[in-house]
Amino acid sequence: MTIRILTEGELRSCVDIDREAMETVASGFRGLGEGRAVLPPILRLDVEDANGEMDVKTAYVPGLDSFALKVSTGFFDNHKLGLPSLSGMMTLISAHTGRVEAVLLDNGYLTDVRTALAGAIAADTLARRDAKVAGIFGTGLQARLQLRALALVRPIERALIWGRDPEKAAACAQEMAASLGIPVEACAEGSAVCAEADILVTTTPARSPILQAEWLRPGQHVTAMGSDAEGKNEVDPQALARAERLVVDRVSQCARLGELHYALEAGLVEETQAVELGDILVGKAEGRCSDEEITFCDLTGTGVQDTAIALFAHCRAQARGLGAAIEA
Amino acid sequence: MTIRILTEGELRSCVDIDREAMETVASGFRGLGEGRAVLPPILRLDVEDANGEMDVKTAYVPGLDSFALKVSTGFFDNHKLGLPSLSGMMTLISAHTGRVEAVLLDNGYLTDVRTALAGAIAADTLARRDAKVAGIFGTGLQARLQLRALALVRPIERALIWGRDPEKAAACAQEMAASLGIPVEACAEGSAVCAEADILVTTTPARSPILQAEWLRPGQHVTAMGSDAEGKNEVDPQALARAERLVVDRVSQCARLGELHYALEAGLVEETQAVELGDILVGKAEGRCSDEEITFCDLTGTGVQDTAIALFAHCRAQARGLGAAIEA
Structure with missing residues (x-):
């Protein structure tokens, strides 16, 4: 089983705010609208000692070959260490077998993109x-x-x-x-x-x-x-x-x-x-x-945005031969 | 930020059912007993089309430098494809900064181990x-x-x-x-x-x-x-x-x-x-x-077992210089 590992730099080089990415995120929202998407409640963990929190989102959209599990962390004392507060990663999992397909070490970049794209979709619609x-x-x-x-x-x-x-x-x-x-x-x-x-x-x-x-x-x-x-x-x-x-x-x-x-x-x-x-x-x-x-x-x-952008990113990265392939 | 990627083979080579691993998992249970651990409810996703499910567990145990996010999947038609039903992975996240430290591509191996060790702890106690x-x-x-x-x-x-x-x-x-x-x-x-x-x-x-x-x-x-x-x-x-x-x-x-x-x-x-x-x-x-x-x-x-075994595995793998280091 080959698992593709993609870094933030690689993801930035192939995913940006563009119409194709927007269309993909919109299709996630359509999955929700059609009542097909499975969207569990957010898992949240608080790490009070470090003024930190983790949110985990996921969504399965029938018809898509994979779904994402997205981790977002916010550790609000990180500036004292010279680090950004927000981070995170996404894991892409096969919707057919449950096996991990890719690990997107994006430090929250894909979340930034899919969040902005949802704004574009809202404005385009309304x-x-x-x-x-x-x-x-x-x-x-x-x-x-x-x-x-x-x-x-x-x-x-x-x-x-x-x-x-x-x-x-x-x-x-x-x-x-x-x-x-x-x-x-x-x-x-x-x-x-x-x-x-x-x-x-x-x-x-x-x-x-x-x-x-x-x-x-x-x-x-x-x-x-x-x-x-x-x-x-x-x-x-x-x-x-x-x-x-x-x-x-x-x-x-x-x-x-x-x-x-x-x-x-x-x-x-x-x-x-x-x-x-x-x-x-x-x-x-x-x-x-x-x-x-x-x-x-x-x-x-929502998790449907994460699943949409993760699939999109993986697909673009694959097409460009980006990432390390790990046999696991 | 260096992230260590460990495969199932590497994890099997350094983690097994032994007293040291058991002691680590027991310390996770003690964290629960002392009322210090933060243990959110399990996130569950059902993928009915593929007779599949995903469970996500996590726990923060104050005093430990990291916490794990554990994904377990069960896709019960996988035998038709010649694949095992169960799989999964763990991500180790810094409890100080929220940054990803390691990705343990264990395909469920560490879950098997920590589950057996909980049995040993129960028997040892009772x-x-x-x-x-x-x-x-x-x-x-x-x-x-x-x-x-x-x-x-x-x-x-x-x-x-x-x-x-x-x-x-x-x-x-x-x-x-x-x-x-x-x-x-x-x-x-x-x-x-x-x-x-x-x-x-x-x-x-x-x-x-x-x-x-x-x-x-x-x-x-x-x-x-x-x-x-x-x-x-x-x-x-x-x-x-x-x-x-x-x-x-x-x-x-x-x-x-x-x-x-x-x-x-x-x-x-x-x-x-x-x-x-x-x-x-x-x-x-x-x-x-x-x-x-x-x-x-x-x-x-419970998630405390996952956090305990993931930390343990990462520590042993580090000591042996196992895994790929990815700059992300």
Whole structure:
């Protein structure tokens, strides 16, 4: 049995934010929408002594030859050691035999990519066709990747960035302007971002809302992707109630870990109002119905994205002869 | 960051059933007993199309530098492809940084070893000091390994084996006699095994009892290790009620997946009667109190065993310079 071992460098050399990768992740969401995917609850381990946590996700999508088991770790004292907080890896397992096929030592890179691609899929599904101005909350890696991913699906001509730290926002704006070749401005107030953006993406680990409901304007689309754990909350729960279309990646997960949690808790929306992204992709549910609607998508990250990106990465790496082959 | 990749062959060459490995697994149980270990519920994925399943276990034991994430797969149509049903791997992750340290491509070997060692620990803790005759139910790999593991902790002079298939029982007896250098006999009836054995170990995937309560005699110790999933049931639930000392690896797990499940369901025992093996090891609970007691230990397999054996294997492999080092 040959097992392919791929490193972060090798994976970076063959997987990026592009339409083909996006299509693969979208097919994972369609698997969910068709009710075929098996998506167990997340396994979580807390390592309190080291201010650390591990999340393990998996999903089987019938029709695919393999499924991924994805480990994400967040050890939030790592900066003291000069290491990034987040890491992880994926294992690709045969859906026919249960044997390990590949180990993707990506240190979380594939998670970054599939998370950004879910943002692109949400915007492609829900934003107005003519959306041109992107508004990003946050100044970290996902702020950058989400903006790049939006540019895949809409003709983004301009972007606005807000961050708690104005210097980081300015640096992020400068970097993204150079990388995308469009004007990107840092805004001192989140309200200024909302006043002009057609698509808003929140990418922060905020624990109290940084995006207020009264800032929203008709026709906007919001993707909130920062909240993925109890206690995280980026968006004013009233914003979810204001949206004509409330979409989530997975109802059961968002009701516990996402923005939906707070809106439910405040009694502002009901769980039955939330529609899954995959259901819209397969035509089971409606997306945006007019240019005036506000659409809102709450993303917490699902195992189907991991299975999709791991298979995609393995396939590309194989085609290029990358990785070490271990006989095991 | 260097990640060590170890294959099944390399792991077999440095890890076996011995006292040092047993001591390591026992220290994992002591971590549980001291209430320090963090042991999340098992993540389970079913792949119905292929008659397959995946179980993922993990445990963090404070004081240990790493923790394991263990994947076990069972794909029960694999024999049609000439492959074993069971497989799996372990990943060793730093408890200080969350970074992957090693990938143990053991195809389930380390699980086999740590499972047998738990049997040895149970017998060492609960069986009479003068136990000499072992009785094994089942004729598979664990039947062999459990018998070898018993020989580590008690002066086993003779063994009896029962299996549903008399030919397999005879073959297993012959093989074990040669390997251990003691008389090993296949018995046509389970009752004949119970009539003579001091320690009984059930190692089957039975779904209805193969060991009857009325066969038990004062002073015997029983370890039931075959049941690890809903629907599996090797031992007459009355046997658990008959035992003066009812021990489990983990109450919450055994109440759902082990023999304890059926005894609780039948109202024959109460959950509070079950004592955890780790609690006995650290002196929080009493083990055997007299030579006349019947002791019973229900093992479903815990993440602390996986973390213990993975660390042990990595340490031995490192000392011998085994494995491929991947920079990732």
